[in-house]
Amino acid sequence: MMATPKNIFIVLSLGMLSATGCSIQQSQAVNSSSQQTQIVGWVENGKIAGVDKEVKVKLDTGAKTTSINAEILEKPDKETESGGTIRFRFLDGEGNKEVFERPIVRWVEIKSREGSDIRRPVVRMRFCLAGRWIEEEVNLADRDDFNYPVLIGRNMLKQGKLAVDSSQTFTTEPSCPKQEV
Structure with missing residues (x-):
């Protein structure tokens, strides 16, 4: 498969979305915890x-x-x-x-x-x-x-x-x- 500008854009977009999703999930997990051990x-x-x-x-x-x-x-x-x-x-x-x-x-x-x-x-x-x-x-x-x-x-x-x-x-x-x- 050849790396076209469209394929590169899709890969970069997915990468940014998953990185953003991980950071959002991580911060929500910390914030939803009302008490730390x-x-x-x-x-x-x-x-x-x-x-x-x-x-x-x-x-x-x-x-x-x-x-x-x-x-x-x-x-x-x-x-x-x-x-x-x-x-x-x-x-x-x-x-x-x-x-x-x-x-x-x-x-x-x-x-x-x-x-x-x-x-x-x-x-x-x-x-x-x-x-x-x-x-x-x-x-x-x-x-x-x-x-x-x-x-x-x-x-x-x-x-x-x-x-x-x-x-x-x-x-x-x-x-x-x-x-x-």
Whole structure:
């Protein structure tokens, strides 16, 4: 095939169009992402919507679901527990003792350290981590024997686009916009 001016024009035009298309697609991908992944330490300060003071949280990529230290005050009876509400007190060992009432999303079976199954209620809660409000499922547990009253699991890490650097602690501040509370 002979390179005519018409063929050269078509090849150059297609080349310019595809280069332009690639750059447009690339910039749209960057602009459509509302949040970039943020690197955080394995222990951070966080806030729970409804709790005045900051709380130390452990970020655990090995835990599927977020868990908080809770004293169950009232729960529905067995016959009405699905779809019922639960009343509990969040405790952090440093003075925070807030009472919450939330609809039960579901119940989960967790393996205890001893190997037995523990049945826990799951509710939705909002947390401020690394300047981001994240609302996700949280199971209510007795975490009195643990160092941290809140364990942030993969569900919340994924939702908040947070990546854990296990060599770091306290890398961010839990300063979230007030209007999102």
